[in-house]
Amino acid sequence: MATLYLQDIRKSFGPTQVLHGVSLDVADGEMIVIVGASGCGKSTLLRIVAGLETQTSGQVVIGGQDVSGLEPADRDVAMVFQNYALYPHMSVFGNMAYGLKIRGVPKAEIERRVKEAAELLGIGALLERRPRQLSGGQRQRVAMGRAIVREPKLFLFDEPLSNLDAKLRVQMRAEIRRLQRRLGVTSLFVTHDQVEAMTLGDRLVVMHGGHAAQIATPMEIWAKPADTYVAGFIGSPAMNFLRGTLSHGGVVATLPGGVSVPLPGRAGADGNEVLIGIRPEHLRPGVGGLSPVIELVEPLGSESVLHGRLPDGSPLTARLPGAVHPEGALALTLPPESLHVFDAGSGKRIEAVA
C-alpha cells in the first residue's frame, strides 16, 4: 500500500513521442482508471510505472521512493495483463506461489496466502490445474490471485477484462472493485471502455494523444469535461456539438441557422466562435430550440435514441423517454443549465460566468 506520484513522464520510441508529459498524484488506496482511445499511450504509461519500459524523462515515485531507475522486481508492484500471461507450465498454485517463492517467503506462509487468495477469488478447487485447463474467467481470477498474494504496494491492470464476454466482464468488474476496496491497494487500471472507467475509478485519467486530457472523478468528468475530446469520449451516446457565435454580451450563442441559444452565463466576448455541447439525454421536446429531422429511432425500452440532422446538415442525437417516436420533423429545446461551452479553436472548456 502506497502513494504513487508521476512527474512529467515523457516517452519516445525512436523519433515518435508517445507520452508528452503526464503527471499524476495518486493517494494511498485510490483506484485510478486510465481511459482513452487505442494507441494513446495507456499501456506505455502503465509499463513505465511497472518498470517494463523506461521513460525518456520524468520520475516515478512509489510510496515516497523514487523508483525511476529500479528493475520491475525491485518496485514491489503486481500487474494483471490483458492476456493474463500465466505461466503455462505451472499449476494454478504454482502460478500464484511463484512470486512468493522468489521472495523467500516460508513454505507454510506461501500455502496459507495462496489458499486464502484462492478462496477469496473462488478458485480454491482449481489449485492443481494448469492454465490451459481453465476457462477465460478462471484464468482471469488466477491472474488476479497472482497479484493479490504478493501484497504489493501497487496493482497495475492493463485491460484485464477485455478478453471476457460481456456478462462476465460486468461481474468481474464489480469483483475487482470490491477486492480493491477490501484490500485497499493503490491501483492503476487501464481500459478503453468508458463504462468500465466510470464504474471502477475513484478518479479517471482521460488520455488523448499522449497527454492527460483530464484527471478528475467520474462525475466531474461527466459534468464538466475539460475539452471537446473528453466531452465526446465520456458518455453514450456521445455529446452533440453545435457551432455558434457569441452575441448579446457573450450570454447567447447564435447557431448557423439563426437560432439563438441562451447560455448559462457569459462565455466570452461577442463574436467569439464557440462549440456548444449538449448530451443527448439533456435535449427536451419543445419549441424554440432546434428543429432536426429524425431519420432513425432506436427504442431501448423505457427510452429511445433518436438520430437526426439539423437543417444545416449536421448530425444530432437525442435520448428521450418513451418507446414510440415518429420519424420526421421534431422540435427540441436546449436547457441552458445542461449546456457545455467550448472554445471553437482550442476545444477547451469555457466556464460560463453568471
Added chain:
Amino acid sequence: MRKVHFKGIALPYLLLLPQLVITGLFFFWPAGMAVYQSFLREDAFGLSSQFVGWENYADVLSDPTWLESAARTGVFSVSVAVLALGVALFLAVQADKHIRGADTYKTLLIWPYAVAPALAAVLWLFMFHPNIGIFGRMLNALGIPWDYRLNGGQALTLVILASAWKQVSYNFIFFLAGLQSIPRAVLEAAAIDGASPMRRFWTVVFPLLSPTAFFLLVVNLVYAFFDTFGVIHSLTQGGPGKSTETLIYRVYTDGVMNLNLGSSAAQSVILMIIVVVLTAVQFRYVERKVHY
C-alpha cells in the same frame, strides 16, 4: 490446409509414386537386404552363403570390441548432443534478445547446416592439424603435445567438436523459434514477480523450451549415431587404433573393408532398431507434451 478431392484414384497414386519409388529404392530395399543378409554367413571367399539364424546377432552382441564401440558411441553421441544443444541454446538466447522477429536474418543463420560433413571435417582439419592447423600448431608451440593422429583421446575430442559444430546451427534455429514463441508478457510477469534474468531462464524459459529441447535431443542423438560417418571418415578413419570407431563406422569397416557382410548387416539392423526406438519415444513424448 485445403482439401483437394480427386476424381478416381489413378491420379493420386500417380502423384505419390515418385516418393514411394524413392523410399522403396533407397530405404526399404536396402533395409530389407540388410535384414536378409544379417541371417546369412558367407564363406571366406564370398562364394557361397548359408542361413545361420540369429548367430550373427549373437556374435556381434557378445563381441567385446563391439561392446567397446557401443560404449564409445554412447560417450560420443551424448557429448555431441550435449555440446551441440548447449552451445546452440546459449547462442539462441543471446540472439533472441536482439533479433525478435528478424526472419531473413534467422534463415541465413541456418546455412552452416548445409555444409557437407566432409567439408566440415576439412575445416576442422585445417584448424587442428598438428602441422598445418592454426590451433594445432599453437597448442604444440605452447608445449601441449597435440596430435590427434596419435592420441586417441584427442582424436575423439576433435570428432566430437567437429560433429557438434555442424549440428549447432540446426539446433539454434529451433531454439530461437522456441524462444520467440514464448509470449513476452509471460516473461514480463516473471520479471514483475521478482525473478532475476537467470531465474527467469531456469524457471520459465527452459521449462517452456523443454519440448523443443527433447525433440532436438533425439534428432541430435540420431545424427550422432548415423550422420557423423562423413566427419569421422574424413578426419580419423576411426583411428588411431579404434579410438574414434563408432558403431556406424564399424558397420562400414566390417562390411566394406573386411567384407564381413553378415556381421555388418546384423550391426546395421541393430542400429536401425535403436533409431526406431528413439523415434517412437519421441513421438509418444511429443504427442503427450507438446501443448501446454
